[in-house]
Amino acid sequence: MTDSAYAIVVTTTDAEEKARALAAGVIGERLAACAQVYPISSVYRWEGAVEEAREWRVDFKTRGELVARLAERIGELHDYDTPEVIAVPVVSGSAAYLSWVAAETRG
Numbered sequence: 001m002t003d004s005a006y007a008i009v010v011t012t013t014d015a016e017e018k019a020r021a022l023a024a025g026v027i028g029e030r031l032a033a034c035a036q037v038y039p040i041s042s043v044y045r046w047e048g049a050v051e052e053a054r055e056w057r058v059d060f061k062t063r064g065e066l067v068a069r070l071a072e073r074i075g076e077l078h079d080y081d082t083p084e085v086i087a088v089p090v091v092s093g094s095a096a097y098l099s100w101v102a103a104e105t106r107g
Contacts, residue, residue, distance in 0.1 A: 004064045004089030006098055011074050012042065012055040012084050019056035022077055031070045032060035033104035063105050064089070 009032070013019045016037070023035035036059045043052050062070055071085045090098070 004091065006090035006093065006101060007062055007064050007067050007087045008090060009060040009062060009067060009070050009074070010057065010084065010086045010088065011060075011078065012040065012057050013078065013080065014053065014055055016056050018079065019058050022074070023058050023060075025077055026060060026070065026073060029073065030104065030106045031066055031073055032062040033101040034061040035059065061090075061101050063102060066105055 011022070013022060016039070019037045023037055026032050027035055038057055040055050040057045041052070042055045043050065045051070060070060067087045071087065074085050075083060
C-alpha cells in the first residue's frame with residue numbers, strides 16, 4: 001500500500017476502550033511499534049445523511065512493508081462496517097526513532 005519505508009496508519013472507533021484494545025492487539029502482534037489513541041470529533045456522510053460523532057483516533061507507527069497486513073488486521077478486529085484505514089507515508093524522521101520502529105515490528 002505504500003512505497004515508503006515507514007508509515008502512519010490511521011483508524012477511528014466509537015469508544016476509548018475499543019481504541020485501546022485495538023492498539024494493544026496490533027502492538028502485541030508486532031504489526032506496529034507504537035499506537036497513539038486520542039479523542040476527536042468527526043463529521044461525515046453515512047447512508048445519505050451528514051452525521052457527527054465523538055470518536056477515538058488511533059495512529060499506528062509501522063514499516064511500509066507491513067501496511068497491507070496491518071490494514072487487513074484492523075479490518076478483522078474492527079466493529080465498524082466500513083472502518084477508516086488510511087496509510088500516510090513517513091517521508092522523514094529521526095533515525096533513532098525509525099530504527100526503533102523497525103526493531104519493534106515483525107521482521
